[in-house]
Amino acid sequence: MTSLAEFIQTKREQAGLSIYGLADRTSIAIEVLEDIEAGKELFLPVTIRQKLARVFKCSPNDIRKYEREYEFQVISDEVIDNIKFSILQHKTNLKCPICGEPLITRIAKSYDLDDNLILTPKAHCTKCVFQL
Numbered sequence: 001m002t003s004l005a006e007f008i009q010t011k012r013e014q015a016g017l018s019i020y021g022l023a024d025r026t027s028i029a030i031e032v033l034e035d036i037e038a039g040k041e042l043f044l045p046v047t048i049r050q051k052l053a054r055v056f057k058c059s060p061n062d063i064r065k066y067e068r069e070y071e072f073q074v075i076s077d078e079v080i081d082n083i084k085f086s087i088l089q090h091k092t093n094l095k096c097p098i099c100g101e102p103l104i105t106r107i108a109k110s111y112d113l114d115d116n117l118i119l120t121p122k123a124h125c126t127k128c129v130f131q132l
Helices: 004-014 019-026 030-037 046-056 060-064 077-088
Strands: 103-111 117-125
Touching: 004 030, 004 046, 004 060, 019 030, 019 046, 046 060, 077 103, 077 117
Parallel strands: none
Antiparallel strands: 103 117
16 A cells, blocks of 8 residues: 655656755745655645645645544653653663653754753654654
């Protein structure tokens, strides 16, 4: 079965667009499109689905059928806090609390209004929809 990432990439190529051209035509950030085509996004917000459908000249439902359905599973705050702490401690080989597969982790750096560095732990699963 075709994944959402494969579908979007194929439609983009059929439209004769580079990823930068698609970003320009849809007003979707290049980083978001890269995440979609890399398979990191399994479910799209309605606005992004509509923008892509308009450029690809298809129905938003044509895109929706490639998105992965999932049930919401509540993860305890304690588990989430442990994962965040582990990421900030640069621990490797972290596992997804939903499916047990490896987590892809990183630390996002940003600055507040007083120019103080803020470190935010980020993670997403390689197999399911879990992400921080």
